[in-house]
Each structure stands twice: as C-alpha cells, then as structure tokens.
Amino acid sequence: FGDARFVDPAPGFPFSVKDGKCRIELRRSAGSHWESGLLASVDPKGRGFSQRYGYFEVRARMPAGPGVWPAFWLDSMPPANSNDASLEVDVIEQYGRFPSAYNSTVTVWPKHDPARHRSSMKINSVPAGLLSSGFHTYGVMVDPTWITFYLDDGERWRLPTPAEHRDK
Secondary structure, eight states: OOOOOOOOOOOBBBBEETTTTTEEEEEOOTTTTTEEEESSBOTSOOOOOOOSEEEEEEEEOOOSSOOOEEEEEEEOOOOOOOOEEEEEEEEEEOOOTOEEEEEEEEEEOOOGGGGGOOOEEEEEETTHEEEEEHHHEEEEESSSSSEEEEEEEEEEEEEOOOHHHHTT
16 A cells, blocks of 8 residues: 555554544555555455355545545455465445545456456546445445445445356
8 A cells, every 4th residue: 555554553553443433544654654554354374254145334434635535445365375366345435535536346356377367447437526425325235246336325346246146
C-alpha cells in the first residue's frame, strides 16, 4: 500500500469504539509513514473464523483525500500445506485521489504459479465525495454460482464464481 503499513493495536490507535461504531484511524507516524489497522478473522497461520459462502458487508464512511486507500476485502487463505489457489474478493477499494469511483475486484492467485493470476475488476462510478460524506453499506454475496457486489443494498456488479473457489 505505498508507504503505508499496518500496526499492532495500542490503546486508542488505530482502533477505537464509540457509540457502537468501530473507528479505524489512519495517520502519519513520526517518520512520516502512513499507519493504520487491519481487522482479520484469521491469523497468518489460518487460525480463526472462516467460511466459503455467504453475505458479507461493512457499513463505513470512507476517508477523503489523496493518499488514503481504505478497503474491505475477503481472502480465502488456503492452508500453507495446500496447493489450492487463493481467491481474493475486494468488495471496495477506494483511492482517495479519485473521489467519484471505487473498485471491486475478484482475483485468483495460483499458489505455485503467480504469473498465472487473473483478475476481473469493475470501476464503480459514484457522485464525487459521496463515499466520504456519510456512511454507506458495501456488501458481497458469494455463492457457488455468482459473486454479487452491492452498494446500499443495490446490486452494482456480478460475475461467475471462479471454479477454483467452487471446486474445493
């Protein structure tokens, strides 16, 4: 993510909860690097919660301005001893320098042949500043047939579920 990095949580940064809302803060460190947080349902060894199919969503207000890159994505994270390809579903990646759009992407990452990865991406147009002016719901339904993306309960894009995800 450019010069940004994820940091371990400390009291009050990068996570805080107030009035039932989790805030994930992004700020510059003393060394002028961007720092923020990453929430994950599993650790790097694959321990934790996971599921293959279902509906996943986040309600969020995106930060505004150049240099920010908030995202909500899913990753299949196959076990280290598996040869299965990994599937990444980027529900939203919003580049602050482009306030009138966000990306949704599905990428298949073959584990032992990175040169064969493939992606399908949709650039979703929105009114400039919409995503940073208030809270919106970003969702994705992953089932054996389709991956369907939503913004505020309206379907924005769908594509067939890759065979690598269906056939496990």
